[in-house]
Amino acid sequence: MTDTKQITEALKEEARRAGFSLAGVTLPDPPDHLDFYQDWIAAGYHADMGWMATERALDRRSDPKRILPECQSILVLGMPYPFSAERRGGGKISSYAWNKDYHDVLNQKMKELVRFLEDQVGRPVSNRWYTDTGPILERELARRAGLGWFGKNTTLINPHQGSFFFLAELFLDIALEPDPPFQNQHCGSCTRCLDACPTGSLKAPYLLDANLCISYLTIEKKGNIPKELRPKMDQWVFGCDICQQVCPWNQRFAGKEEIIDAFQPRPESTRIDLQEEITLSEEDFREKFRNSPVKRTKRGGYLRNVAVALGNQGLKRSLKSLTAALQDRDAAVRGHAAWALGEIGGELAREKLQEALGEEEDQRVRREIKSALHT
Ligand code: B12
Ligand code: SF4
Ligand code: SF4
Known part of the structure; x- marks a missing residue:
């Protein structure tokens, strides 16, 4: 032609x-x-x-x-x-x-x-x-x-x-x-x-x-x-x-x-259960988003976003999973989980934040925890 x-x-x-x-x-x-x-x-x-x-x-x-x-x-x-x-x-x-x-x-x-x-x-x-x-x-x-x-x-x-x-x-x-x-x-x-x-x-x-x-x-x-x-x-x-x-x-x-x-x-992408997402391991994340654009954020970036969303949701039932996220190996996840706990508020959240402050060494995360304790 x-x-x-x-x-x-x-x-x-x-x-x-x-x-x-x-x-x-x-x-x-x-x-x-x-x-x-x-x-x-x-x-x-x-x-x-x-x-x-x-x-x-x-x-x-x-x-x-x-x-x-x-x-x-x-x-x-x-x-x-x-x-x-x-x-x-x-x-x-x-x-x-x-x-x-x-x-x-x-x-x-x-x-x-x-x-x-x-x-x-x-x-x-x-x-x-x-x-x-x-x-x-x-x-x-x-x-x-x-x-x-x-x-x-x-x-x-x-x-x-x-x-x-x-x-x-x-x-x-x-x-x-x-x-x-x-x-x-x-x-x-x-x-x-x-x-x-x-x-x-x-x-x-x-x-x-x-x-x-x-x-x-x-x-x-x-x-x-x-x-x-x-x-x-x-x-x-x-x-x-x-x-x-x-x-x-x-x-x-x-x-x-x-x-x-x-x-x-x-369905995994249109019905996101934030409580579950914040617990994703490296392997879970890789498996779930293997061929998806979401892999771009890597696990740390994604869980950081999930922590913010949980803070905005403001539900007391998120306290457990967010407290666990205070121990995450990714500093941004720990810092944003602290912020989310501050948003949810209450005695238990404060207690967990105080405990985390006692152990946390990363200065940026420490600042996040302190600021969450003052909200
Ligand atoms: C950087 C980028 C982003 C940045 C910045 C977005 C932005 N608006 O500039 C961020 C991360 C925020 C982003 C977000 C999104 N993005 Co994006 N992004 C790009 C990327 C890589 C470059 C865009 C760019 O150069 N921006 C700089 C501005 C100045 O350039 P521009 O937007 O092209 O604007 C031109 C015209 O608008 C014109 N112009 C500007 N003002 C005026 C005024 C008048 C009167 C006239 C006539 C012309 C005119 O001049 C500009 C230069 O030519 C392009 C791919 C690419 N290489 O083009 C994809 C692209 C634009 N993104 C895309 C998509 C899908 C998105 C999201 C919808 C994703 C999402 N759901 O989260 C959002 C949409 C947000 C939004 N409202 O734009 C699609 C858009 C498809 C479409 N139908 O428009 C693209 C084309 C990727 C693709 N190949 O499909 N994106
Ligand atoms: S102003 Fe915004 S919402 Fe309205 S037609 Fe244009 S792009 Fe769409
Ligand atoms: S933040 Fe605003 S500009 Fe950016 S994608 Fe959402 S509505 Fe559009």
């Missing part, structure tokens, strides 16, 4: 067969909003994600051809995952992480798409693919490929599917037919996402401060979570979906596309 239009259609059709509900093509031109990205970094909104601010990272984002000089087109894809509508109590994992790790699943699918393309054109195709894995502006490319607009919550929203989809991009040394960029902006006067964000992370429309975002705090942040933010995290133990859940475009359209098996909800 040599006709550009035919190849483009065949490739998009193959992508749809693989489970991508969105597919569009853009050219490898420099991004329109690089200045926005640079200002965002300069303001420190990337928090501790230092990899976003290196010279190499900035340089590569400035021009897709820095990644693949022979690139002629970029195929941008969207793969739907479940719409998490429920906001009930209990530990909550963001719905993108309810099953398999999308990096693994989508990488495999893109590899297969390249093979398909090579068969169609009868020659090796020079390529790079990304899904959250590289120094590129994925939402920018998606808007240019016609997939949707930047919502005020900063997610890319499609007018027929909402925003509960992953993005993935294939850089190719082959000419494909480009799609018209998405021109309109359909947020209008709505501000539901800004009003609903519990931490004020959406400082203004289109502007997210990662330092405050629950998604960042539960997934990317190492060590201690700032104390003033903990009560606002409710029971989110991995990621946060609130600014997408409240979006009318999701309430109307998300969840209607077919979702591949790899992203179907697993």
Whole structure:
């Protein structure tokens, strides 16, 4: 096959067969909003994600051809995952992480798409693919490929599917037919996402401060979570979906596309018993989240989040498991368990905190215990 239009259609059709509900093509031109990205970094909104601010990272984002000089087109894809509508109590994992790790699943699918393309054109195709894995502006490319607009919550929203989809991009040394960029902006006067964000992370429309975002705090942040933010995290133990859940475009359209098996909800991820989670051993954690994005936090980060959620739940019946967590080998887990006991309060909690203070050697954990005793 040599006709550009035919190849483009065949490739998009193959992508749809693989489970991508969105597919569009853009050219490898420099991004329109690089200045926005640079200002965002300069303001420190990337928090501790230092990899976003290196010279190499900035340089590569400035021009897709820095990644693949022979690139002629970029195929941008969207793969739907479940719409998490429920906001009930209990530990909550963001719905993108309810099953398999999308990096693994989508990488495999893109590899297969390249093979398909090579068969169609009868020659090796020079390529790079990304899904959250590289120094590129994925939402920018998606808007240019016609997939949707930047919502005020900063997610890319499609007018027929909402925003509960992953993005993935294939850089190719082959000419494909480009799609018209998405021109309109359909947020209008709505501000539901800004009003609903519990931490004020959406400082203004289109502007997210990662330092405050629950998604960042539960997934990317190492060590201690700032104390003033903990009560606002409710029971989110991995990621946060609130600014997408409240979006009318999701309430109307998300969840209607077919979702591949790899992203179907697993009961272990949708019904989280916090009492049980805080007792997970290293082996239990590894087994439970073997192929899941949750493994990114490692056991220590996850149990730290669970401790915060238990503190926010504030139930006396958590005293036993939190007291046991004061002996955890991970300092962040011990420190956040102390905070949670302080939130629950009462004589027994104070007694256990006093005992722990007698034995604790880590200075940061000691400070957490002392502060919990004063709440
Ligand atoms: C760092 C990062 C985060 C950070 C920072 C998020 C952020 N909003 O910047 C944290 C850890 C907080 C995070 C959280 C989440 N993330 Co994230 N994240 C990324 C990552 C790696 C880089 C994003 C980035 O560069 N941010 C910096 C800002 C400045 O860039 P930007 O958001 O792309 O914004 C561009 C445009 O919005 C435009 N722009 C900005 N303002 C304006 C204003 C106007 C008027 C216009 C026209 C344009 C415009 O300029 C920017 C530069 O092009 C991308 C993958 C990638 N490489 O792109 C995934 C990615 C954005 N994340 C994704 C997901 C799924 C999430 C979560 C939903 C996960 C969860 N449930 O917890 C949350 C959503 C939180 C939110 N409201 O954004 C998806 C988004 C899919 C989609 N439909 O939009 C991506 C694309 C990963 C993927 N391949 O699927 N994430
Ligand atoms: S993911 Fe949660 S904390 Fe982050 S901006 Fe959205 S609502 Fe706010
Ligand atoms: S909630 Fe409203 S303002 Fe926020 S992204 Fe959705 S439509 Fe836009």
